[in-house]
Amino acid sequence: MRIATATLFCLLTASAALASLTSSALTGRVTAGDAAAADVTITLTSTALQHERTTTTSSKGMYWIGGLPPGTYDVTFSAKGMQTLTRRAVVELGRTARADAKLERSEEEESVTSTATTVGVADTTSITTHFSDAELDRLPYSRWLTGFRLAPGPFFDQLLLDDGELREAIGGEELIEEETAIRGALPVEDEGFVRGVISERTRSGGEAFSLSVRDTWTDASYGNGNIFESASGGRIVPQRLWFFAGGWAGDAPAASDWNGVLLKLTGQLGAAHNLVGEYRNARSKSTILFDGSREDFRTHNETVRYTGVLSDRLLVEGAGSRFTYGDGFFTSHHDTATAKVSYRLGEHVIAGGVDRWLGTTSLFLGDRLAWRGLTVDAGLRGRDGDLSPRVAATYDFRGDGRQAFSASWGDYSGAGLPPAAHVATIGYATAIGASGSTRIDYIRRDLGTTTLDQLQLDARYRLFDRFEAGASYTYSRNVGTDLRNIGSAWIGATLPVGSHEVGATILEHHLYGDQWTTDLALRYAIPFSRLGLTLAADATDLFDVYTLEGRTVRLWARLRV
Numbered sequence: 001m002r003i004a005t006a007t008l009f010c011l012l013t014a015s016a017a018l019a020s021l022t023s024s025a026l027t028g029r030v031t032a033g034d035a036a037a038a039d040v041t042i043t044l045t046s047t048a049l050q051h052e053r054t055t056t057t058s059s060k061g062m063y064w065i066g067g068l069p070p071g072t073y074d075v076t077f078s079a080k081g082m083q084t085l086t087r088r089a090v091v092e093l094g095r096t097a098r099a100d101a102k103l104e105r106s107e108e109e110e111s112v113t114s115t116a117t118t119v120g121v122a123d124t125t126s127i128t129t130h131f132s133d134a135e136l137d138r139l140p141y142s143r144w145l146t147g148f149r150l151a152p153g154p155f156f157d158q159l160l161l162d163d164g165e166l167r168e169a170i171g172g173e174e175l176i177e178e179e180t181a182i183r184g185a186l187p188v189e190d191e192g193f194v195r196g197v198i199s200e201r202t203r204s205g206g207e208a209f210s211l212s213v214r215d216t217w218t219d220a221s222y223g224n225g226n227i228f229e230s231a232s233g234g235r236i237v238p239q240r241l242w243f244f245a246g247g248w249a250g251d252a253p254a255a256s257d258w259n260g261v262l263l264k265l266t267g268q269l270g271a272a273h274n275l276v277g278e279y280r281n282a283r284s285k286s287t288i289l290f291d292g293s294r295e296d297f298r299t300h301n302e303t304v305r306y307t308g309v310l311s312d313r314l315l316v317e318g319a320g321s322r323f324t325y326g327d328g329f330f331t332s333h334h335d336t337a338t339a340k341v342s343y344r345l346g347e348h349v350i351a352g353g354v355d356r357w358l359g360t361t362s363l364f365l366g367d368r369l370a371w372r373g374l375t376v377d378a379g380l381r382g383r384d385g386d387l388s389p390r391v392a393a394t395y396d397f398r399g400d401g402r403q404a405f406s407a408s409w410g411d412y413s414g415a416g417l418p419p420a421a422h423v424a425t426i427g428y429a430t431a432i433g434a435s436g437s438t439r440i441d442y443i444r445r446d447l448g449t450t451t452l453d454q455l456q457l458d459a460r461y462r463l464f465d466r467f468e469a470g471a472s473y474t475y476s477r478n479v480g481t482d483l484r485n486i487g488s489a490w491i492g493a494t495l496p497v498g499s500h501e502v503g504a505t506i507l508e509h510h511l512y513g514d515q516w517t518t519d520l521a522l523r524y525a526i527p528f529s530r531l532g533l534t535l536a537a538d539a540t541d542l543f544d545v546y547t548l549e550g551r552t553v554r555l556w557a558r559l560r561v
Contacts, residue, residue, distance in 0.1 A: 021189055021317050021340050021353075022163050022180075022199050024091050025066040027123050027370065028099045029057075029399075030077055036061030037079065037103055046073040047206050048091075050239050050268035055312040058346050062370055066342055066349065067307045067315050070178060070201060077101040084111040092130045093201050094180040096123040098401045119437050121429040122396035122404035123370075125377045127184040127441055129458055129472070133177050138468070138492050138505050140521035140538035140554075143176040147198040149509070150488050151181030152456035152472040153443075157193040161200050162278060164303055164321050164336070170200075170282070171258045172248035174212050174231040174558070177203045183456065184425040184443050185392040185408035188366040188379030189340060189353065194412040194421045194445060204266055204276075205233035205242030214558040221550030223253035242266040253552075257285030276305040300324040315342040317353075334358065347371050351379075360384065373399050388413055392425075402431040406441075422446045436461035453477040467493050468505075486511055494523070501525040517541040534558045 026044065030037040042063050044053040048071025057063045070093045078084040083106040089099040098120035129151040136143045139150070148156065161170065170176065183196040190197070211232045218225050231246035242265070249259035260282035267275045280301040301323050308316040318339040325332050340353035349368040354361060366379025373396040381388040392408035405428055412421045427441030438459035445452040455475045462468040473487035492505030503523035510516045519540045526533045538554040 021319060021338055022094045022160070022201075023066060023096075023187060023189065024068045024070050024093060025064065025096045026068060026073065026075070026089055026091055026099060027062070027064045027096055028075075028101065030061045030063070030101045030103065032079075032082060032103045032105070037082075040077055040079045040082075040101075040103070043076040043078070044068075044073050045076075046071045047208075048072075048204075050242070050266065050274065051271050053309060055344075058344075060347055060371075062347055064344055064349050064368075064370075067309070067317050069204070073097075073099075075099045075101075077103060078109075079103060080109070081105060081107070082109065084109060086111070086113040088115045088117045090117055092132070092180065093178050094124075094126070094182055094199050095128055095130060098123050100400070116434065118402075118434050119431040120401035121431050121437050121439065122373075122394050122401040123375060125185055125375060125392035125394055125406065125408065126182050126187060127406075127408075127425060127427065127439075127443070127456075129181045129183070131179045134465075135468070136176070136179065137534075138494070138503060138521060138523065139490070140505065140507060140519045140540055142554075143173045143179070144170050144200065147179050147181040147200075150470070150472055150490075151183065151198070152458050152474045153181075153183050153196065153454060153476075153486075155195040156181065156183075156198050157195045158197045159200065160197055161280075162202055162303065163199070163305070163319060164301065164323070171227055171250070171252065171260060172229040172231065172246050172262065173216070174214050174229050175202045175246045175248075175262050177201050184423060184441065185377075185406070186390070186410065186412070187377060187392075188364045188381055188390050189338075189351070189355075191355070191357075191362070194423055194447065202262060202264070202278075203231065203233060203244055203246070204264060205235065205244040207235050207238065207242075209234035209561070211561040212558055214556060216554060216556040218253055218552065218554045220253040220552040221544075225251040225253050225256075225258075227252060227258065240268050252284075255284040257283065259283055272309050274307040274309075276303075278303045278305075296327060298326045313344045316340070317342075366390075373397060386413065404429050421448065432459075432461055433463075435463070451478060466495065467491075490519075492521070499527055515545055517545060518543055530561060532560045534560075 030040045038057055038059045038061060040057040042055050044065060048069045053065055055063050055065050068091050070091050073089045073091060074086055075089050076084060076086045082103040085101050085103060087099050087101060089097050091097045131146050136146055139146060141149055179200045181198045186193060213230045216227045227248055227250035229248035233244035235242050244264040247261040252258045263279045265277045269275060282299050284297045303321040305319045310316060320337040323334045336357040338355035340351055342349055342351040347370050352365040354363050362381055362383040364379060364381045366377060369376045376393045378391040388411040390410035394404045394406045396404045408425045410423050412423060424444045425441055427439055429439035431437050441456045443454045443456060457473045459471045469491040471489040476484055487510045488507060490505055490507035494501055494503035505521040507519040508516055509519060520542050522537045524535045536556050540552045541550060544551040
């Protein structure tokens with residue numbers, strides 16, 4: 001059976017709905033001279049926020065700000081008698097970003113601004129691979145399949161969209177903004193996904209108005225299709241209420257009459273309370289199943305998320321969701337809810353909470369400790385009278401976030417998994433220049449009756465936002481020969497031609513047996529005043545040697561305001 005059809009089927013027929021809280025945060029250390037700087041005020045501003053966030057450093061000069069929406073942040077460090085320093089930091093989905101500062105004494109308390117950003121690899125204890133909006137745009141895949149294709153490791157348990165399980169296939173690529181694959185050392189807040197998860201985030205509104213329309217035509221060996229989509233966002237009340245709306249309609253190679261909408265409101269209630277309401281409705285009238293039959297899939301999802309910044313130390317987060325699913329024969333409902341409270345105490349961030357799904361309630365309690373280059377995340381999940389411990393640690397032996405050793409062990413029993421499901425990892429990561437990184441990890445998954453050993457390599461590098469390269473490779477033991485070696489390598493460039501831009505990315509992909517496929521993406525961007533037109537062509541399995549799926553060609557055009 002062809003992979004695209006199989007992947008679509010797995011997404012549409014997953015066994016349970018889940019709500020979670022994907023954690024994105026910012027941390028760092030502030031010094032004055034060679035000593036730690038206590039009581040320094042850190043202020044965060046971003047187009048991703050409707051209200052600034054603030055905190056102060058501990059006696060060790062450390063700070064932590066959690067519950068952040070992904071985005072680019074200006075981080076301002078200020079203290080009496082010191083210069084004020086502003087740095088730039090990029091917070092990614094499911095990751096902890098880092099921004100350190102060294103303050104100098106200044107009687108006039110002058111201000112210094114730096115827009116440079118650097119990659120940190122020492123503060124995210126989970127093993128992650130991240131795909132930004134720009135990367136997703138330049139790669140020759142549908143956005144909601146990128147992580148499955150390119151993240152190291154052939155197996156994932158779930159695809160989560162906006163912290164909820166994806167039970168419907170999202171046809172609107174303009175809706176998806178970024179993606180993170182978490183392959184090991186999952187935090188204690190997450191349920192028992194022993195093989196890892198892929199978390200995707202949809203776009204939100206902002207202060208500036210945005211509008212995009214896109215048309216995608218696909219020709220594949222197993223069918224063809226055409227999808228039209230549009231998306232728009234902006235402010236209703238400045239810095240208080242934002243909207244985002246998007247939708248898609250058309251036919252895909254594996255599904256006809258594929259349509260859906262996404263509606264989202266983001267509201268800031270005073271300085272402390274942020275509320276997001278989201279509605280998704282999707283339909284795939286005739287999805288091809290394994291036995292060749294066709295069914296009518298209809299889904300509805302309503303979600304509410306809350307973030308309360310009750311003080312610079314106390315953070316409250318919560319989410320509730322109702323999912324309705326029908327296939328023409330029956331309709332089912334799943335209600336899920338999760339709540340989490342985090343409190344910073346010195347170098348500790350203590351978090352506890354509860355989640356409920358499929359009529360089962362789980363409790364979790366965790367502690368994050370950052371001390372002298374060592375970061376430890378440890379916690380317990382309790383469900384049905386059983387306790388599942390998890391611990392993950394990184395050691396930043398240079399103290400600058402640029403190199404780190406990591407190790408973890410976790411019990412992921414439950415959630416339909418065998419009675420004993422344990423995952424252990426050990427790895428090393430290093431930053432390369434200002435915008436590159438590489439890491440190597442050994443992962444051992446023990447499912448009681450089966451043990452899976454994997455060696456994974458992941459590397460990324462970007463230069464001047466013009467050139468980028470990446471590679472992933474996984475060797476797996478105790479799997480079939482065809483799945484033992486899986487890897488990808490890609491290189492791309494975007495070059496100016498007058499006021500226009502021309503880009504190309506070539507990707508070599510090894511998935512089954514001894515077969516390598518060649519994928520190609522071509523982009524041509526044309527500016528028109530405040531408008532931007534992108535013309536694109538993608539070809540996967542360019543030379544038609546991949547017998548399971550065959551060559552797929554996509555042509556798409558997008559106009560953005």
